[in-house]
Amino acid sequence: MAKMTDRMKDFFKRVPAVVLATATGDGIPNAVPVGAKKIIDDETILLSDQFFNKTLDNMKENPKASVTFWEGHEGYQLKGTIVIETSGKRYEETAKWIEELGNSAGFPLRSKGIVILKIDEIYGVTPGAGAGKLLV
């Protein structure tokens, strides 16, 4: 397990979208932007699935994932293992949040499920000597 710092959490919240990268079991990567994101605690984040397609297939086959986010020249990559939930309290709360988000955007949105990422490692993606280095 690795814990996000306050600065990382601020970045995660502030960016309009993070990038969720997954891969097939034999290593074909897939990366998509995800706007519906929340911090559960310092080492756990939640993404809501409205439109996942290959991403969902990959996660069912292979639970390893990375979540990258940046603003300007500073950024972070969270690496870990996901679980998918399609029922229960966290899913129901998320489904409500996403429905309200859709209503306020005038664009119908429905959460098909939630992706919970437990963070194992955090890397920098900031250009310079520290790029790609393990931070936490």
Added chain:
Amino acid sequence: MAKMTDRMKDFFKRVPAVVLATATGDGIPNAVPVGAKKIIDDETILLSDQFFNKTLDNMKENPKASVTFWEGHEGYQLKGTIVIETSGKRYEETAKWIEELGNSAGFPLRSKGIVILKIDEIYGVTPGAGAGKLLV
């Protein structure tokens, strides 16, 4: 092979950074933003490597990659196979371009190599019914 449309090429050029996703041979994904990007032709792009770390290890082990870019609610994912070049005319031209870019930014930059992605498939990452669908 798949060809980018003019609209996709406009998006690719316009965004400040694209996301390069790679994976280990056994499927641990990695995704990083890349600002140094060029279109070679409708089915080929070039990224310059200044700071690749795990990305470079992954590409040496597994040449499958994806490049995702979006602006607002519209975006695309190019999937294909990469080759790395660290010499030759394309590399020399890129090294010069990156050095000049660093000089004008007041931040020393050096291209360690170039990544050439041959595009096999193009997917939409725009929210809605078409999300994740094969476009080209």
